[in-house]
Amino acid sequence: MLRISEAPYTTLTKLLEKWGTIQPETEAVVCHNYNENRTSITYGNLYKEAVKLAKGLICLGIKKGDYVGIGGNNTSEWMVATYGVLFAGGHPVIFPFHDKAGEGIKRMLTLIGRCAAILFDPGHNDSHWDIIQKFTQVDPKTGMILRSEIPSLKWVLPYLPLQSGGLSISTTDISRDDNTELPEIDPEDTAVVLQTSGSTGYPKVVEKSHFEIMKLAEEFANLLDLNFKKSNGTIFYNDRPFYWLGGYPGLDMLIGATRVTQKATLALSSYTEIVSFTITVIHREKPQCGFFIVPFYQEMAKSKHFQWKFRSLIVTGQPIPQAIFKDMGKKFDCISALYGSTEGGIIAGKLYRVSDFKESKVVGMLPVAGYELKIVGKDGFVVPILSQGELYIRSSPQFKGYLNDPEKTAAVLTSSGWFKTDDFCHINAEGHLEVLGRVSDVLEIAGSKTTPGFIEEFIKKHPDVMEVTVFAIKEDDNADDIPCAAVVKRVETTLTEESIRKFIRQQLDVTEEAKFTENIYVPKHILFYESLPRTPTGKYDRMAIKEISIQKIGGIDK
Structure with a gap:
């Protein structure tokens, strides 16, 4: 039976104001990090700190409709920065620091245009600051841009003081508790700017409105069997990065939940x-x-x-x-x-x-x-x-x-x-x-079509296989696809290419009349790795896996 959406026509900022007022002591976000202490921020403190930051950003010249980069991991400071930008009427452009050269960040922010500032998590040993310096020169006392390869950029500010002392200012220093007027935010205004996974090429850029996040959050609640009108206080575990749509804190804000997450799962x-x-x-x-x-x-x-x-x-x-x-x-x-x-x-x-x-x-x-x-x-x-x-x-x-x-x-x-x-x-x-x-990954062999996932399911059933990604190569333009598999095996196992092929054949159990089907479902090349590359959203990076595997195979994919 089809259901009619009941998503509220409101904004994330209105919801934070609501929860910050009626349940100020409830933890909004709890962050864990390997070998570090548990950290958290309450709804009351998140609301107060975000509003103060918004006023500071407005005083720096950030206007409604400006884009502001938000870089880094899942932290309480990320939440304050993102909601500070939203209260100021800005559009948060969220991204990770996975590219040491900073080319991906520079390409994204240049494509968007009108990116007035970057607010960022300094990273371990200020590693994120090192990346930002690849394409900017910043006044160490004010955070003002002196030189930038992103034309519109005016400010760069860390959430926290840098260990190296390379910048002596942070977002806390510009926050203001005064009468600066905040703009009115509409449900159709942009709530977040995201990148696609990049599993099929350079990531593309997508804007989502506050109302779109409300609809997304409503469906999360329905699929978790929650009544979004009566579920405040729910503890919800989701360690997906905030910069991924599935990790963006929408459900948490819709229902007033406590979001439990990890600072950097992929680390x-x-x-x-x-x-x-x-x-x-x-x-x-x-x-x-x-x-x-x-x-x-x-x-x-x-x-x-x-x-x-x-x-x-x-x-x-x-x-x-x-x-x-x-x-x-x-x-x-x-x-x-x-x-x-x-x-x-x-x-x-x-x-x-x-x-x-x-x-x-x-x-x-x-x-x-x-x-x-x-x-x-x-x-x-x-x-x-x-x-x-x-x-x-x-x-x-x-x-x-x-x-x-x-x-x-x-x-x-x-x-x-x-x-x-x-x-x-x-x-x-x-x-x-x-x-x-x-569709772009479908293998075509002798007129038959199959998907990598279908072959992966056979291989995953092997008890010694931890991870697997299947992809296709061609020996020439007119040839059939050749199925190949990249495998991570469990520690201390004797898994071999042939033992995997034998395992698949046993599952197929084809008749003599259908022997050729083995060419469709049994990979010709099986390569073993200690780990497989992933995109920033945690998906297998099929293109990267294919590229490194072709080098191992020694062939050229036409």
Whole structure:
């Protein structure tokens, strides 16, 4: 049954004012970091500090509609900086410091234009400051720009004093508790400017309004089985980076929840370390609800040290294997599959309880309120149920395109407002959406099509495999795709290429008449790595994995 959205037509700033007034002592955000103390900020302090910073930014000349870069990890100071920009009427442009040369940050902020300031987390040993200096020269006493490769940039200010003393000013120093007037914020104003994952090339830039964040937060609440009007006080675990749409603090602010997170999950070197530390955090904070990417939850659930039961969970990021449901009633009471993107927000999802769970190989989903979905073939027409094609979506509010990038916008938006997701999907017999992989990643072999995810599911079942990404190469332009796999194996195992191939063949169990299908589903090349590159949003960086693997294979992908 389709549901009508009840998302409130309001702003994040109005919500922070509300919670800062009626529950000032409730923790808004709790941050944990490996080998560091727990830190937090209450709603009352977040509201007061953000308003003071907003007044300081206005006095520096930040005007309504200006873009302001917000760089760094999940911290209380990040929250103050972001909400300070919002109260000042600015548009927060959020980004990580993953590129030591700073080229990605410079490219993004130059593309956007009108970026008046950068507020940033100094980073370990001022490493983020070192990156910013690659494209700016800053007055150390005032934070004013002396020289910048980003033309519009006027100010650079850290959240906290630098250890090196390279800047003697921070955002605290410019904050003001005076009568400076704050602008009125409209629900249609920009709440955040994000980058896409970059898994298929340079990241693109997407703006989201306050109302779009409200709709996103409402769907998070629904999929976590929460009444967003009566759930303040809920403890919600989500360690996704704030600069990712799935990690941006929208649900927390909508319902007045305490968000438990990690400062920098991706800073740990392996899944084993991340899982171990996450279990420690969860046992300490005891969250009722959680949000995880699929492979990470699977690793955590396997650990004998994990002794917590969530009331509700959302898992996302990859097609969801049926095996996750074995934890129903043991590690969670209900679980939701979620499918979304930076451009489309939460597009589809479904809440599963013990009572309505059915055995299935792939978990299906339904469109959320306000979304239209259709599956389109190469000819541009809708395909029949059970047939595969590219998912198109249309919604209200509608994705308007990539910021200052009309060429890439034209490639994904039709004249009638349909957004081409590049996701390979079908509608199953029950009328549910099943996401199979990326259209651009689909392998074509002897006229047959398959997705990397389908082959990955075979390999993931091997007990000695921790992580796997499948991709295709070609030996020449007219040849079939050749399936290849990049694998991270568990420590102290004797896993080999041939043992994986044998494992897949045993699962396929093909007849003599279908022997050729092994060429479709059994990778020709299997390469082993200690870890696999990821995008800033935590997804596998399929392009980077393919590039380093081609070098190992010794071939050139045409």
